[in-house]
């Protein structure tokens with residue numbers, strides 16, 4: 001799942017290539033039919049999810065969600081339960097985990113973008129000895145599986161690193177805070193982020209950047225006023241994929257927070273819920289819907305940035 | 318800034334080598350020397366790929382020579398040269414900024430306040446004949462108008478050196494003539510030294526005080542001609558019919574033709590490995 005989402009971003013970050021061919025292929029009647037079928041297949045279960053989450057508990061227990069069209073009883077009690085009561089006999093609801101998820105995901109999306117876009121600019125536009133090597137190392141680090149680095153990283157954070165009696169890296173004492181999750185997500189995102197953004201930023205028109213340099217703009221100034229605005233489509237694409245990945249992530253979040261209510265993200269709580277309330281569909285579907293709504297909002301608010309490339313119409317003649 | 322610090326450009330024995338991706342050393346220009354006096358309009362002509370843009374890059378400080386030195390105002394160039402402005406074939410305008418904001422960018426990069434920068438940008442837009450277009454975006458302008466904006470953006474910092482890399486290369490013949498006249502008019506007012514790259518010999522002779530002819534790759538200076546046509550020159554369309562213009566033009570073309578033919582034979586002979594000679 002993780003690799004799938006991350007792969008997909010490779011295509012979106014390089015706009016303009018082969019777009020006309022794809023567009024032509026997508027406008028044939030067969031393609032239209034195919035898209036329709038896929039849409040229905042995708043939408044029906046989501047609709048079922050939404051409807052189940054809105055039905056009273058007895059209805060859900062006795063009939064399937066399609067029965068809703070015959071007996072439309074609507075209630076928001078499931079949402080209230082899952083957010084604030086946590087269901088039956090469990091004190092906490094999802095609410096604190098929802099807050100945690102937002103507090104984890106936003107910085108874990110912003111940090112890698114800021115760091116990676118700066119690194120990408122330096123590697124693409126400032127010639128220095130060894131820049132190719134550094135870029136290659138970044139590229140190669142993509143093959144390190146997250147699962148392999150997870151436990152050593154956790155040990156480093158909680159116990160520090162020691163050789164003999166000497167401390168090389170102190171224990172950070174960040175238990176119970178968001179910081180270890182932010183740092184872990186940022187580190188795991190960097191190789192791909194640098195790689196994608198480098199490829200985009202390296203292809204920006206040389207004239208725009210050199211004209212600003214000759215006008216006396218510092219590298220930081222060029223980065224902020226010229227490169228960042230031009231790279232918005234790539235930044236937005238990466239932001240969406242990183243946001244979705246962090247939002248849906250269970251493994252990193254659970255490992256670095258231990259599932260504690262003060263810092264654990266929503267997926268760890270949803271996993272617990274599905275363990276204890278496997279037969280209470282109305283609770284689970286409401287929880288699932290809460291976790292879907294926020295990424296959807298992010299996607300729709302960011303999509304205009306990558307649909308309308310800023311460079312369109314800039315360099316002609 | 319156009320202060321007492323003059324804009325004399327001295328290029329002395331400059332060689333530039335690039336490492337190609339396959340690891341070979343490619344000599345772009347070899348032992349190039351020439352001088353541009355302050356306030357002089359110097360055109361550089363030569364076949365494509367002979368290293369004209371490379372030479373400009375080293376005068377502006379964007380690139381370093383492999384051998385030899387480039388001096389501006391008596392000082393060896395190290396880092397970005399002060400008091401230089403650039404104009405390229407593609408106008409370097411930011412598409413998400415208005416015409417006014419684009420022109421104001423130069424002073425802002427130099428540290429001027431936003432209000433001051435905008436006041437000066439307004440003044441320069443008026444001088445290039447674009448009063449009333451301040452709030453347009455670059456893509457809403459014609460090619461000629463975008464050139465005017467680029468010209469205002471290049472001149473607003475009152476450079477002591479103006480570098481132009483085939484600035485009118487993409488324009489149609491009429492627009493090119495109009496823009497050349499405009500450029501001469503603006504240049505007469507502030508008189509920066511100009512290093513003007515072109516592959517159009519007529520344009521070079523009509524505009525410049527001095528024409529440097531470069532050989533095909535690896536580029537060297539083949540000959541330097543002084544253009545003694547009187548200034549102000551008036552319209553570039555009409556100067557083309559003057560006997561002295563034709564005489565100079567023939568003389569330089571005799572030198573240049575050989576190089577152009579050699580460069581042509583090379584490209585016609587098959588694709589070369591370095592295809593980036595834009």
Ligand SMILES: Nc1ncnc2c1ncn2[C@@H]1O[C@H](COP(=O)(O)OP(=O)(O)O)[C@@H](O)[C@H]1O
Nearest residue numbers: 335345365366367368369370371591593594595
């Ligand atoms: N960064 C570079 N790396 C390798 N070769 C280059 C580089 N820049 C220019 N060249 C080569 O140097 C030669 C001169 O290029 P250029 O100065 O752009 O020519 P011109 O402007 O006269 O057409 C070309 O053959 C080009 O391929």
Ligand SMILES: [Mg+2]
Nearest residue numbers: 369370594595
């Ligand atoms: Mg060139």
